[in-house]
Amino acid sequence: MNDVPIGILFIALAVLLAISAFFSSSETGMMSLNRYRLNHRADAGDSGAVRVRRLLGMPERLIGVILIGNNLVNIAASSIATIIAIRLYPTHPDLAIATATATLTLVILIFSEVTPKTLAQKFPERIAYPASLVLIPLLYILYPVVVMVNWTSRLIMKIFRIPFDGGDHHALNSEELRTMLIQSGGAIAANRQSMLLGILDLDNVTVEDIMVPRNELSGINLDDSLEDIRAQLNETPYTRLPVYKGDLEKVVGILHIRDAADFLASDKPSLVMLSRKVKDPYFVPETTPLQTQMINFQRLKLRMGLVVDEYGDVQGLVTLDDILEEIVGEFTTDEADNTKDIHPQRDGSYVIDGTASVREINKTLDWSLPTDGAKTLSGLIIEQLEDIPDANTSLRIGEYRVEILQVNNNTITAARISHHNP
Structure with missing residues (x-):
């Protein structure tokens, strides 16, 4: 290496840092992809999505080839940086090596780790799809090394009795799917989002x-x-x-x-x-x-x-x-639906029929009255009081102040309710 011009060494170092940045951004881009959008595009025939889904279908091999490539170029870059430092400061080799180590660490962090990974996290598809063109051939070229590294890793995990779970960590249960729909924001029209949430509610x-x-x-x-x-x-x-x-x-x-x-x-x-x-x-x-x-x-x-x-x-x-x-929400126009159970008042309260469903009250007014017990407002009030109340009786149910207006045949026929935030 002493016969190689120092300019060539600098070029080689720059190339190695660029390759390191490629592997770092590839890893982050692959892991940051929206798997559901990826599957949709792959099913639609997008060649880039098909390649990436194929790579993500064998995560051990993918991570193995990325880490092998990344560590290989980083170690090679460290060696070349050391040679350059010694040739620039031959009289102080120890200081040259320490300076090269500190400088290279900072350069790798900025240009080969933080910056490319940040870009990949922000634009995962733009990074992952082109990167798959390089990573798939590397999987075959480095296959023996990747297999050996993965086998050794599994052996170590087995020695320490660490279970290896190869299950699908991207599958969603109904509550996780609900959260994803709620957080989708403007990506899904509000009425469609409401319908999808309504379907998820059917089992509950x-x-x-x-x-x-x-x-x-x-x-x-x-x-x-x-x-x-x-x-x-x-x-x-x-x-x-x-x-x-x-x-x-x-x-x-x-x-x-x-x-x-x-x-x-x-x-x-x-x-x-x-x-x-x-x-x-x-x-x-x-x-x-x-x-x-x-x-x-x-x-x-x-x-x-x-x-x-x-x-x-x-x-x-x-x-x-x-x-x-x-x-889908209310869509009927039957005459029976023309009589409303909820009557807004000027002071912000509501006079509500005692037979009104607690769930319908919550849906209409965006309230959160308890629904795990009685189904009607009358039943809820009686459940809270544990007695048949008289008219003009008042009580509080969580954030709601309730005033009983009418009682007939042991049933509350009308009540005034106002919502007070705690």
Whole structure:
């Protein structure tokens, strides 16, 4: 090396530092890639994405070849820097070596580590895709060395009983996917983000949470007079109605309004004529998750089910539309939906019907009333007080001040609620 011109040594040192920067940026770029975008582009046929996904499919070999190359050029650069220093200061070799070490360390940190890795972290695709053109051939050239290094590394881990987990660390559970969607910001339109989050919520919500409670059900009682039944069918805003005899526990089935056309048009209507059009009832356990129930509706080609508790008693009614609204939001224009349960007041409080669903109140007002117990506002207040209160009773539920306005038949029919931040 003493015969090599010092200018050539400086050029060789610069080349080695550039190669070191390449390996450093390649490693950071590969590890910083968005794996989901990468898979999407690879599936779409992007050649660069295909190459990179192939490399990331064998992470041990990829890291091995990058580290071998990086350490090799850094050690070579250190040797050349030492030679240059000694040739420049032959009378003080010890000082020359120390100066070369300090200077080279600073240069490598700035130009071969920090700067290229920062750029690669900021523009991973611009670095990783072109780098794959070089790294794939190097994988084959350095294959024996890479295998030996990886085998030795695994042996050391085995000696120290460190488990080697080769699983997919990029798989997401539902909560992690939820966080990713929330943090996506403007990358996903707000309405689409809301729908995706609604789908993820289906497994955490049961039919009991969204059902129409029993006391609000509208149905055909076969014990009523024919005139009353005809009037009810003519005036109902619903397309399907449960049919029962005397009490909801004696359900006969479900009637679609279009199937009652003959009954309504007949000069001599009869209950037999109506009963023939009634379809068998479908019962749904109240603890069924919405995801499961939606699949059941699809499989059975049904749109409505009667919700029952563990004793088989009817508790309410759930429809496919109710489940879809959990995903896409309110879309129905039924007359039944024109009556609002939540009435804003001038002082910022709200007068709310006691039968209003706690989940619907939270969704409408962006509140966080407890939903792990009672399903209606009346039930929540009674649960908190552990007693049937009188009107004008006040209480606090977390950040919410509640004033009971009306109580009827042991049920709270109206309450005023105001939100006070702690």
